[in-house]
Amino acid sequence: MIGEFGWFGVAFIIIALVFSAFRILREYERGVVFTLGRFWKVKGPGLILIVPGIQQMVRVDLRTLVMDVPSQDVISRDNVSVKVNAVVYFRVVDPEKAIIQVENYLQATSQFAQTTLRSVLGKHELDEMLAERERLNMDIQQALDTQTDAWGIKVANVEIKHVDINETMVRAIARQAEAERERRAKVIHAEGELQASEKLLQAGEVLAARPQAMQLRYLQTLTAIAGDKSSTIVFPLPMELLTPLIETLSGTKPTDN
Numbered sequence: 001m002i003g004e005f006g007w008f009g010v011a012f013i014i015i016a017l018v019f020s021a022f023r024i025l026r027e028y029e030r031g032v033v034f035t036l037g038r039f040w041k042v043k044g045p046g047l048i049l050i051v052p053g054i055q056q057m058v059r060v061d062l063r064t065l066v067m068d069v070p071s072q073d074v075i076s077r078d079n080v081s082v083k084v085n086a087v088v089y090f091r092v093v094d095p096e097k098a099i100i101q102v103e104n105y106l107q108a109t110s111q112f113a114q115t116t117l118r119s120v121l122g123k124h125e126l127d128e129m130l131a132e133r134e135r136l137n138m139d140i141q142q143a144l145d146t147q148t149d150a151w152g153i154k155v156a157n158v159e160i161k162h163v164d165i166n167e168t169m170v171r172a173i174a175r176q177a178e179a180e181r182e183r184r185a186k187v188i189h190a191e192g193e194l195q196a197s198e199k200l201l202q203a204g205e206v207l208a209a210r211p212q213a214m215q216l217r218y219l220q221t222l223t224a225i226a227g228d229k230s231s232t233i234v235f236p237l238p239m240e241l242l243t244p245l246i247e248t249l250s251g252t253k254p255t256d257n
Contacts, residue, residue, distance in 0.1 A: 017052045024048075030095045031057040042095050060095040064156060065106075069113045071164070080126045083164040088113050088144065094152025102151045109148055113158075116143045126165075133160050 025031050025044035033040045033048075034056045043057075050057050071085040090109060092098045098105045120140050121129060129136065137158050145155040 020052050021050050022047060023050055023057060025059070028061060028063045030060050030062060032060060032095050032099045033057050039096065039100060058099050060092055060098055062092055062095070064089055064091045067106075067110055067113065069110070069117055071162075072114055072118050074118050074121045076121065076126045076129065077123060078125045081166075082126065082129065083162075084117060084121055084129070084160060085162055086113070086117055086140070086158055086160045088155060089157040089159075090144075090148070090153055090155045092152055093154045097150065097152030105148075105151050105153060108151065109144075109153060109155075112147055113140075113144060116140055116147075119143075129160075129163050136160060 023031065024047055027045045030042050030044045031048060032042055033050065035051075036054060040055070048057075067088045067090065069086040069088060071083045074082050074084050076082065088109070092105070102108045117140060120143060121136065124132075124136065137160060140160075141155055141158040144158065148155055
């Protein structure tokens, strides 16, 4: 009886080893196979065979992974302290490098993303962080992609999610924005006054060159005054009517007694 149970145990072990030799990898998975500790090849997807006890396999996911970068304390180039967090999109393009060249490519990518976020943003001023996120995202993505290329990782995109500023700086930015709006309003008003003065100068030159135009303008002014409901009416007299009277008075001399 003991012998029969012994053969049954041996048969069970053999069957278990046979089943353990078969591995199924999905379409987005690859298996990095080692033979006696040495790299052999990357296999998959589908059904693959592993020699138990001699070969080992490490699964690698080739899908795009989304990693949230924790909030980092960043000091901008103009000495403003802010908290910035981001999200990184990356995927494994070389399973062999991802397993052999780095111990844990997920943790390594996360740590390097944090340091890169601080170093890149620290080179820029606060206004650039708020207004030029697309360019900063590209700078961070290129820096990460260059470093992680040796690990068989491709960084597809980096997005800055939030730039948190303390309340004192928020009020200062609001005052700066208000001052900028006032400056633009004054500049626009000054430009309008300049253009209006240029047009008035041109109009004066035209009226001076053509007396008929002055008479038409005088009639238009009388029409405007006639339609005004105010109780006080100022009646302008053209200088052409007063000129003969002025010349007559200036030509008359007082008589000596």
